[in-house]
Amino acid sequence: MNLMNGFLSLFYPSECLCCKRYIKDFKYFFVCPDCFNHVKEIDKHSSCKICLKPLSSEFVDVCVECRERVKTYFECIEAAGFYESPLKELIYQLKFYQKKKAGKILADYVLSKVQDDFFKNIDIITYVPISKRTKEQRNFNHTEILALYIGSKKRIKVMETMKKIKETEDQSSLKREARLKNLKDAFEIKNDIKEKIFKKKILVIDDIYTTGSTMNEVSKVLKENGTKEIFGLVIARSL
Ligand SMILES: [Zn+2]
Numbered sequence: 001m002n003l004m005n006g007f008l009s010l011f012y013p014s015e016c017l018c019c020k021r022y023i024k025d026f027k028y029f030f031v032c033p034d035c036f037n038h039v040k041e042i043d044k045h046s047s048c049k050i051c052l053k054p055l056s057s058e059f060v061d062v063c064v065e066c067r068e069r070v071k072t073y074f075e076c077i078e079a080a081g082f083y084e085s086p087l088k089e090l091i092y093q094l095k096f097y098q099k100k101k102a103g104k105i106l107a108d109y110v111l112s113k114v115q116d117d118f119f120k121n122i123d124i125i126t127y128v129p130i131s132k133r134t135k136e137q138r139n140f141n142h143t144e145i146l147a148l149y150i151g152s153k154k155r156i157k158v159m160e161t162m163k164k165i166k167e168t169e170d171q172s173s174l175k176r177e178a179r180l181k182n183l184k185d186a187f188e189i190k191n192d193i194k195e196k197i198f199k200k201k202i203l204v205i206d207d208i209y210t211t212g213s214t215m216n217e218v219s220k221v222l223k224e225n226g227t228k229e230i231f232g233l234v235i236a237r238s239l
């Protein structure tokens with residue numbers, strides 16, 4: 001800690017959201033360097049090649065959920081780590097407290113973990129939309145914030161391609177079957193977007209991947225409207 005950091009911390013002490021200790025290094029926000037360096041990473045060699053779920057057998061490369069899904073409309077996803085501390089706290093700050101700074105930290109982090117090759121042939125970046133009512137409550141869509149940071153870093157065009165036309169229940173409170181039902185017909189392609197996404201490779205940004213219902217439903221809408229291939233990029237893979 002340099003002198004300036006020490007001086008500032010006298011006036012702006014901030015507590016780490018994970019371990020509750022004071023953050024003494026002013027390069028760090030919300031989470032202390034110790035906690036930030038303990039993101040639970042995903043071992044790709046022992047995970048599903050579509051959704052990154054850890055596999056229980058070394059003789060398969062796709063998980064049961066991906067095998068049993070009637071149709072998977074996206075190719076695969078990438079993620080920065082598991083949905084645990086500190087990613088969990090940072091996502092919460094972005095989503096429910098509108099802390100754009102947390103979005104920037106998460107976007108930088110996910111980009112540091114995902115290989116450049118993943119972005120190579122992507123034409124357009126888009127994001128999972130939220131309903132009008134949720135947007136009114138929260139003032140912004142957190143996945144749009146993530147998409148804008150990622151798009152500007154990777155120099156890929158970010159486009160709002162869909163709208164959420166159905167008020168849905170919070171997915172995290174539902175079981176798999178109910179999640180699918182909850183999201184059915186929830187998304188719709190925006191007007192005048194069809195030509196722009198025709199035969200394009202699109203990257204869909206979301207915060208958390210759990211069962212894949214959201215990613216698949218959004219991808220279905222894009223695919224049915226002419227998109228060539230869809231990839232997913234999420235901050236955290238939930239277990
Ligand atoms: Zn900490």
Ligand SMILES: [Zn+2]
Pocket residue numbers: 048049050051052053062063064065066067
């Ligand atoms: Zn899978």
